[in-house]
Amino acid sequence: MAKEFKIEPLKVWDDFKKYREKYYRDYLEAKDNGGIRWAGSAWAFDAVPAGLGEDVYPLTGEPYGATVAFFKDFSLQALEAAERKGVARDLCGYLRNYWGSIILDKYVLADGTIVEGFPKPDFNYTIHICCTHAKWYHRAGELEGGIPTYAVDISVGPGYLLDDKKIDYVVRQLNDSIEWMEKVTGREYDDELLIKAVYAEADSMTTWAKICKLNQNVPAPLEEKSMFTLYALLVLHRADPRVAELYHKLYEETQDRVKRGIGAISNEQFRFLTDNPPPWAFLNIYRYMEREYGAVSLGSIYTFGLEGAWLGMDEKGERWIWEPAPTPEEAGVEITNREEALRWTAEYNLRYRPGWQHPYSHKIRKLETLQMIRDWKADALIMHINRGCELWALSELEVRDYLVKHGIPVATYESNMADPRDFDEARTWNVIDSFMESLGRKKLSKQ
Amino acid sequence: MAEAVEQKEYWRWPETIWVDESKNWHDAEVISCGIDLGSVSTQTVIMTDGELYAYSNLRTGSSSLDSTERALNAVLEKIGDMKREDIHYIVGTGYGRVSIPFANKTITEIACHGRGAVYIYGNTVRTILDMGGQDLKAIKVDSRGKVVNFLMNDKCAAGTGRGIEVMADLLSIPITEVGPLSLKVDEDPEPVSTTCVVFAKSEVLGLMRKGWPKEKILAAFFRAMASRVVELLERVGVEPDFAITGGISKNVGMVKRIEKMLGVKALEPKIDPQTAGAIGAALFGRALYIKSQKK
Numbered sequence: 001m002a003k004e005f006k007i008e009p010l011k012v013w014d015d016f017k018k019y020r021e022k023y024y025r026d027y028l029e030a031k032d033n034g035g036i037r038w039a040g041s042a043w044a045f046d047a048v049p050a051g052l053g054e055d056v057y058p059l060t061g062e063p064y065g066a067t068v069a070f071f072k073d074f075s076l077q078a079l080e081a082a083e084r085k086g087v088a089r090d091l092c093g094y095l096r097n098y099w100g101s102i103i104l105d106k107y108v109l110a111d112g113t114i115v116e117g118f119p120k121p122d123f124n125y126t127i128h129i130c131c132t133h134a135k136w137y138h139r140a141g142e143l144e145g146g147i148p149t150y151a152v153d154i155s156v157g158p159g160y161l162l163d164d165k166k167i168d169y170v171v172r173q174l175n176d177s178i179e180w181m182e183k184v185t186g187r188e189y190d191d192e193l194l195i196k197a198v199y200a201e202a203d204s205m206t207t208w209a210k211i212c213k214l215n216q217n218v219p220a221p222l223e224e225k226s227m228f229t230l231y232a233l234l235v236l237h238r239a240d241p242r243v244a245e246l247y248h249k250l251y252e253e254t255q256d257r258v259k260r261g262i263g264a265i266s267n268e269q270f271r272f273l274t275d276n277p278p279p280w281a282f283l284n285i286y287r288y289m290e291r292e293y294g295a296v297s298l299g300s301i302y303t304f305g306l307e308g309a310w311l312g313m314d315e316k317g318e319r320w321i322w323e324p325a326p327t328p329e330e331a332g333v334e335i336t337n338r339e340e341a342l343r344w345t346a347e348y349n350l351r352y353r354p355g356w357q358h359p360y361s362h363k364i365r366k367l368e369t370l371q372m373i374r375d376w377k378a379d380a381l382i383m384h385i386n387r388g389c390e391l392w393a394l395s396e397l398e399v400r401d402y403l404v405k406h407g408i409p410v411a412t413y414e415s416n417m418a419d420p421r422d423f424d425e426a427r428t429w430n431v432i433d434s435f436m437e438s439l440g441r442k443k444l445s446k447q
Numbered sequence: 448m449a450e451a452v453e454q455k456e457y458w459r460w461p462e463t464i465w466v467d468e469s470k471n472w473h474d475a476e477v478i479s480c481g482i483d484l485g486s487v488s489t490q491t492v493i494m495t496d497g498e499l500y501a502y503s504n505l506r507t508g509s510s511s512l513d514s515t516e517r518a519l520n521a522v523l524e525k526i527g528d529m530k531r532e533d534i535h536y537i538v539g540t541g542y543g544r545v546s547i548p549f550a551n552k553t554i555t556e557i558a559c560h561g562r563g564a565v566y567i568y569g570n571t572v573r574t575i576l577d578m579g580g581q582d583l584k585a586i587k588v589d590s591r592g593k594v595v596n597f598l599m600n601d602k603c604a605a606g607t608g609r610g611i612e613v614m615a616d617l618l619s620i621p622i623t624e625v626g627p628l629s630l631k632v633d634e635d636p637e638p639v640s641t642t643c644v645v646f647a648k649s650e651v652l653g654l655m656r657k658g659w660p661k662e663k664i665l666a667a668f669f670r671a672m673a674s675r676v677v678e679l680l681e682r683v684g685v686e687p688d689f690a691i692t693g694g695i696s697k698n699v700g701m702v703k704r705i706e707k708m709l710g711v712k713a714l715e716p717k718i719d720p721q722t723a724g725a726i727g728a729a730l731f732g733r734a735l736y737i738k739s740q741k742k
């Protein structure tokens with residue numbers, strides 16, 4: 001008889017949901033009180049525009065694209081609208097939903113309410129690492145009738161090979177971008193607000209890493225489907241001190257769950273990891289795994305590493321270390337001026353974001369994934385061969401082969417994080433059931 | 448007045464219905480049925496006490512329900528005096544298995560193919576390549592046909608029945624002839640440069656314009672498709688004995704090239720290998736029926 005674990009709903013759950021709802025609304029209503037809107041990648045240096053004032057509201061593109069994708073009917077309209085404008089179907093799924101939303105001139109709120117009129121930003125501010133980012137906002141700016149756009153090139157190589165020259169290259173762009181923002185908004189830049197945001201950013205990202213690490217426990221206190229809601233604030237506005245505060249609350253609560261043996265699911269008997277953005281419109285895969293197999297998804301290099309800050313590759317580039325990266329306070333660093341703040345945020349992001357490490361080499365991603373399987377005591381990995389994101393798709397199959405060589409069972413299914421038309425329900429269940437059968441796992445409902 | 452030009456359907460593969468006339472199903476204790484509802488074809492197998500008795504292999508229509516009804520009725524009609532109620536247990540499998548309302552149970556096609564392949568080829572088979580209408584599966588099994596590892600290639604027509612149907616139509620050669628014809632070259636030419644069927648189609652049009660003979664075009668096409676299949680197989684690792692199931696196992700042009708690239712010969716089937724999934728389903732059906740009787 002499998003062990004039964006106690007489960008409890010998360011107390012902070014509603015706070016996270018409310019923040020996200022308010023975020024999309026705040027962006028929509030920013031102009032009512034003379035605020036500033038900016039849009040850009042969830043990987044943009046979120047702390048930098050914060051220096052423009054306390055009434056500055058971002059809209060990050062990837063989570064917005066995922067939100068559109070979640071509401072299948074609207075997503076279909078958006079994707080088709082983009083395709084009618086000649087956008088190819090193999091481009092980034094988020095981008096196509098985002099552009100489609102602009103073309104339709106409709107904006108979707110977190111609860112699925114569709115608002116007429118896509119709220120235009122005052123400027124686009126993004127980074128560039130995959131072949132999409134800069135072009136995404138360049139074109140979005142054009143579709144919006146000429147919105148100024150700034151992209152910071154961050155493609156300087158993985159963190160463990162970082163040197164001063166590379167950091168200088170990014171810091172120079174950040175400095176330049178501040179002057180540019182002042183020009184396009186007519187506002188004076190406040191370095192104190194920047195410093196506060198840089199501290200908050202590191203606080204949010206490192207605390208998230210600490211929370212993810214708690215999932216190494218048995219039973220896992222959190223499961224990945226809920227973690228998609230919980231990590232969302234990092235991709236929305238991690239440099240907001242209120243976000244950092246919420247992550248502290250979540251960290252405390254998760255620690256308490258571990259102490260009291262509270263599980264994410266009551267019947268944990270199989271632990272698995274995933275590896276990529278999921279097909280957002282079909283998250284029922286996770287509930288199916290729980291219900292039918294007592295299988296808990298512990299997380300992924302995506303959920304943990306998109307916005308969590310981790311030590312990553314060791315100095316020699318031989319081993320991946322899943323330990324939270326230090327915040328300025330933990331590193332004994334005091335940030336007192338703009339230069340120090342920009343240098344900190346540049347180095348911290350370039351060095352400690354897993355998502356900015358593994359695109360450079362399949363070797364990094366292999367070591368990173370295998371280490372995660374070991375540290376989180378996972379039985380298997382279920383890999384989403386994701387047609388929607390060119391960057392996260394890099395090295396997928398090399399990783400699959402590497403894990404199999406190391407005796408880790410891996411299942412693969414094809415889909416698209418943000419294009420519901422690419423999800424094939426019958427095939428996906430087929431893969432999952434066959435995979436579990438091959439591991440000798442019987443459906444709980446059939447026992 | 449323009450005259451309608453007759454449009455020949457070169458892609459159309461022959462449907463089959465077969466009954467073992469040497470047996471009398473009335474003698475059997477357990478009659479089990481497996482239905483493999485695929486995206487392109489539907490197989491229905493009737494087994495008497497775990498032995499193949501009858502099957503049909505028909506094209507899947509636009510309605511899953513109609514296709515399964517049609518496939519089951521066709522085989523019952525051919526048998527003559529067997530009624531649906533005479534069947535003790537029906538297992539549905541394949542892409543559309545959830546749409547078989549009269550199945551007692553559904554089982555994944557990977558499990559059924561494993562089991563069915565061992566029935567067809569014997570218990571020495573360890574690696575199975577299933578080349579179906581719209582996907583490819585590389586399956587590793589143990590001696591009882593239990594799946595120990597597998598990989599699927601979906602959403603890509605390379606190496607699948609659909610891809611070959613497209614080429615048969617384009618070259619105006621009946622689908623049953625494309626395989627043998629492709630072997631009528633002294634040496635395989637370079638493969639077409641892409642494994643994507645859509646792009647391969649435009650490349651083939653170019654080759655036709657250049658005046659390449661059809662056998663050479665087919666050889667170039669099958670070589671590319673076979674390399675795609677071999678890539679999948681190598682990912683799971685080919686352990687002998689090796690067997691091929693699914694409709695494309697009947698395409699000698701594909702099979703020979705896969706064997707050559709792998710350096711492994713595929714086992715010769717004793718039974719139509721397209722029925723492997725349905726056979727596996729019928730065998731599961733028999734076991735499940737016996738189990739239910741013991742309760």
Ligand code: SF4
Binds near residue numbers: 092093094095130133
């Ligand atoms: S392709 Fe992937 S990494 Fe690039 S913008 Fe889209 S989601 Fe981001």
